[in-house]
Amino acid sequence: MYENQNRNETMKVGLFIPCYINAVYPQVGVASYKLLKSLGVDVDYPLDQTCCGQPMANAGFENEAHGLAKRFDRLFGQYDYVVGPSASCVVFVRDHYGNLLAEESHRCATEEKIYDICEFVHDVLKPASLRASFPHKVSIQNSCHGVRLMHLSSPSELNVPYYNKLRNLLSLVEGIEVVEPERPDECCGFGGMFAVEEHAVSGQMGRDKVQRHIDTGAEYIAGADSSCLMHQNGIISRNNLPIKTIHVVEILASGL
Amino acid sequence: MSTKHSRNAEKFLKDKEQVRWHDQTLWMVRAKRDNMSRQLPEWERLRDMACAIKMYSNSHLDLLLQEFEKNAQANGAHVYWAKDADEYCSIVYNILRAHSVKHFIKSKSMLAEECGLNEFLEEKGVEVVESDLGERILQLMHKKPSHIVMPAIHIKKEEIGELFVKEMGTEPGNNDQTYLTHAARKNLRRKFIEAEAAMTGANFAVASTGECVVCTNEGNADMGTSQPKIQITAFGMEKIVPDRESLGVFTRLLARSGTGQPITTYTSHYRKPRTGGELHIIIVDNGRSRILADKEHVKTLNCLRCGACMNTCPVYRRSGGYSYTYFIPGPIGINLGMLKAPLHYFDNVSACSLCYSCQNVCPAKVDLADQIYRWRQKLDGLSVASSSKKVMSGGMKALMEHPHLFNLALRNASVVNGLPQWMVYNGLNDWGKEHDMPQFAKESFNEMWKKNKIK
Structure with missing residues (x-):
């Protein structure tokens, strides 16, 4: 069924489960594991992982992420790839660990081999088909860091041809209808501690974003960043809005 | 946990109609810009x-x-x-x-x-x-x-109408744009001649x-x-x-x-x-x-003052120019203010969700969001970092550097779900002002893995 399956078995992947996914959305971790396994990858979950350090760094305390970067690099150094279901956390490791670990005697081993799971499946595993079925209409949450730092889709600001890796993956799912909201990649207003420090603006951004997803007629907001989804979920629940959130990986693993 | 910007923004956001208008008008300019660039x-x-x-x-x-x-x-x-x-x-x-x-x-x-x-x-x-x-x-x-x-x-044009009645003797209640523009033009003509x-x-x-x-x-x-x-x-x-x-x-x-x-x-x-x-x-x-000698911020000198970063900024559109304490608002203003006098203008550094849209619209590629990220790293050294953010960040660090503490927290997190609303949404919890709290899972991924439940 999968043309790459044999080749994939020789790959050793360390599964990176970001802290808040571990605590709030373990089902996203489970779906990630199942999806990778189903694509023939040798997946391992190194115990004792915690947080990549992004929340502290984005709030202005990069120095407090230093120890975490060292731990992370040690935990994941041995794998061929590090794969996690969070574009934002992954891109933090990719873009900032080199700098955070600049004073170490060795090079940071993880920054070049870490992937967001959607990016990894799309760019590395490249399955021609999936077993998944999800007979629902979903609106894609194009997250800022996924789009503008990880290039999961063409940013709306740039004059480049349209592409969207999440859409490509979702289109392998049977029965699904995929749409994107108006202002397809405007920020939903999460931004880590921004959501607390600038809660009024963040809340307004969140309500506006959720409304645009609702306006598509979708039943689900589907994204590659559980943090954006967590923020929007809090807005949905507070205001009793008629839409749900789901991680893309949960849809891709829906038949497993 | 608040800054002058966040407090001003909260006030601006009280007038829902004004906010919607401000956001949509500036977004329209952004959309026109996108359209032009694609040609x-x-x-x-x-x-x-x-x-x-x-x-x-x-x-x-x-x-x-x-x-x-x-x-x-x-x-x-x-x-x-x-x-x-x-x-x-x-x-x-x-x-x-x-x-x-x-x-x-x-x-x-x-x-x-x-x-x-x-x-x-x-x-x-x-x-x-x-x-x-x-x-x-x-x-x-x-x-x-x-x-x-x-x-x-x-x-608003109504305010301009009222102003022109007083300053230029226009007809009260006539707020037609063309009428008011003609009045301003006539009034300015005299000024041009006598200058x-x-x-x-x-x-x-x-x-x-x-x-x-x-x-x-x-x-x-x-x-x-x-x-x-x-x-x-x-x-x-x-x-x-x-x-x-x-x-x-x-x-x-x-x-x-x-x-x-x-x-x-x-x-x-x-x-x-x-x-x-x-x-x-x-x-x-x-x-x-002085900016020229500052490698991390030298690209602010590329700025053409076109305003595109303001039009695209989701925070600026929803908080208005007056919410910033520097005379130039938006992403470029956050950075120029910090370069001018960080101890005066640090309140604006919070006005960014790090969405990076500004960096993509900037015609001269000023690395606006990267610079804001860098300024945040410097606030603590300037002794103006938010103390509650520092406490939260330090607390997270302590937790995350000790996996046994983290795992303990994971095991007990779902207890929070059962707390009464008034305990979760107290005055200190600004998240609770806009959102419901996320529900912690009964079992974390970590625990499921250890119990060999993930297959």
Whole structure:
């Protein structure tokens, strides 16, 4: 069924489960594991992982992420790839660990081999088909860091041809209808501690974003960043809005 | 946990209708910009070129500014160098005093705002009239711009109608845009005629020709400079471009990025004094050479002041220009304020969700969001970091560096779900003001893995 399956078995992947996914959305971790396994990858979950350090760094305390970067690099150094279901956390490791670990005697081993799971499946595993079925209409949450730092889709600001890796993956799912909201990649207003420090603006951004997803007629907001989804979920629940959130990986693993 | 920006934003957000209007109007400008940029297949290359030319020009200021001075003088202009705002204001005043100028007309200049020129001159008894319509409205209202390209974007036409009844004797209750614009034009006509000197800023200064280039939509710069004998043009020294070929890169980007027009209605090249007149050109530093030496922030000198970063900023659109404490709002203003005086303007650094959209729209590729991220890292060293953010961040660090503590927390997290609402949403919990709390899972991924439940 999968043309790459044999080749994939020789790959050793360390599964990176970001802290808040571990605590709030373990089902996203489970779906990630199942999806990778189903694509023939040798997946391992190194115990004792915690947080990549992004929340502290984005709030202005990069120095407090230093120890975490060292731990992370040690935990994941041995794998061929590090794969996690969070574009934002992954891109933090990719873009900032080199700098955070600049004073170490060795090079940071993880920054070049870490992937967001959607990016990894799309760019590395490249399955021609999936077993998944999800007979629902979903609106894609194009997250800022996924789009503008990880290039999961063409940013709306740039004059480049349209592409969207999440859409490509979702289109392998049977029965699904995929749409994107108006202002397809405007920020939903999460931004880590921004959501607390600038809660009024963040809340307004969140309500506006959720409304645009609702306006598509979708039943689900589907994204590659559980943090954006967590923020929007809090807005949905507070205001009793008629839409749900789901991680893309949960849809891709829906038949497993 | 709040800043002056977040508190001002909260106030702005109380008027839901105004917020919706402000957000949609500026988003429309962003959409026009997107549309314009897509009509040029070479758009992204133009941005690369603009960035490269600015990086070149700003690292060759010594040569280019002297070349400009030589050529401008050969054209018959007087050239002055001002090291700061005081020198700039004094040079303008001395020129006006030498010619006994009582009426002075000005087109929009962010440099004049930066240096407090109007206040300085008015104190000395010179009548200063702003000729850009938005600036004129604000001047009559004694208010400051809330956007650098559309300075009066936050003012409703009803307010302008009322103002014009008082100032220009228009018909009460008639708030028709065309009617009000005609009234302003008639009123300004007199000011243009009685002015003894005119001033403009400059969008660009061309080293190879010694000319200053001013882009407007209203033609007010040209109206102003066409009548009086004395013309003053002042620009910050990063406005220099090497030659007309490089100028073309910027004039193609400026209006498309800023207002979504292919080009501003007027692009005026001021090169020589009029017959019998005088042209005075002031080159201003006012902190720019300090920025030049700051590797992490040097790209702010690439800025064309087009305003595109404001139009795209989801925070600016929902908090308004007055929520920022520096006179330039939005992403570029956050950074310029910090470069001007970090201890005065650090409150604006919170006004960013790090969405990076500003960085993508900037025609000269200023790394706006990266710079805001860098400023956040410096706040603690400046002793102005939010203490509650610091506590939260330190607490997270302690937890995350000790996996057994983290795992313990994971095991107990779902207890929070069962707490009564009033305990979770207390006054300290700003998250709870906008959202419901996330529900912790009964079993974390970690525990499921350890119990071998994940297959």
